[in-house]
Amino acid sequence: MGNNRRQRVSDCLNSPFQVRYENAARLQTLLNEEGLLAVISFGQEHETKDARLVTVELPELGGNSTLEVWHTPCSPETGYVGEIRYSRTDTVLFGYIQFEVSRVPGMEQATYDAYRAILACQQHLGYPYLLRTWNYLSDIHREEDGLERYRAFCLGRHRILETTPDFERHLVAATAMGTRTSQVLIYFLAAHEPGFRLENPRQVSAFRYPSHYAPRSPSFSRATLKPWGAEAHLYISGTASIVGHETRHVDNPLAQLDETLNNLQSLADNARRLHGLAIQSLDELSLLKVYLRQGVEMAPIVQCLQRRLGGRVPALFLQGDVCRNDLLLEIEAFHAGILGIPEKALGG
């Protein structure tokens, strides 16, 4: 790909990329396309090494083999900065880091170091603001030196992010999910300008969770809203059946799904009220990614989703270990929409 970034400025005035689910049989074709910012595959890792390709090693459910494809009208440039592989346009930076965590120095320090490498890459290339992160952690519930690995991850992430200017205001949407492989994978999206941090009035902000969940609270926001000209992207974090800061409906997957959808609706309402994002109901979302804990049956979840969303939103189902033991499922979402006038500015 080299340095031939043949792009017209006008191409990137609105959303710099679009996201779609496509059939995994298209992988080679996609990798030969110029306008590919990133492609995320699921399940087994591929032989092909490409800075635009990451593999989330979680089994896809439902018998399909799906890719998440980030198309751009530009020609991304790819490369390395330190341990980060990246793909970028003039507007956005996609990057990832993958590593083994050994007992020494352990998950906290490994997370600290990984995020330090990400921040350095962002600084070096000039995309200082994160918009969203995905964190896939091996053995997320295992205890090491008396601390669950997810909690050690939270410690390391907090310790590095709190060194950045105005860090709570700039917290971004995230996913943190357990995998059954040995490596940790973190991938991210960053830009020249920050997005807006969005919280959910039904939920205590994760960065304000009481300390019994983790010695340092999880450093993420419920969503990031990023205006791109007259358009906007809404990156919604992994969202679960949590009201206030407590898990609801322990052992009841369908009730957890219902509560999760209530949370997603409340977030969408907040994006409309505060920023004028043109979204009324969840069936307008662009994409969903549904994570089910092992043993949770998929068919009833699909039925219930169809009842509430009418089956109009493309959804990908993965099996993963949600980071709180009592959560049976989690849903993340992406929405590309239009910005209008915020209701709050109209007195709404």
Ligand code: 3EB
């Ligand atoms: C929750 O709402 C569920 O630590 O980055 C969801 C998404 C969750 C991201 C993270 C954790 C994270 O607290 C867990």
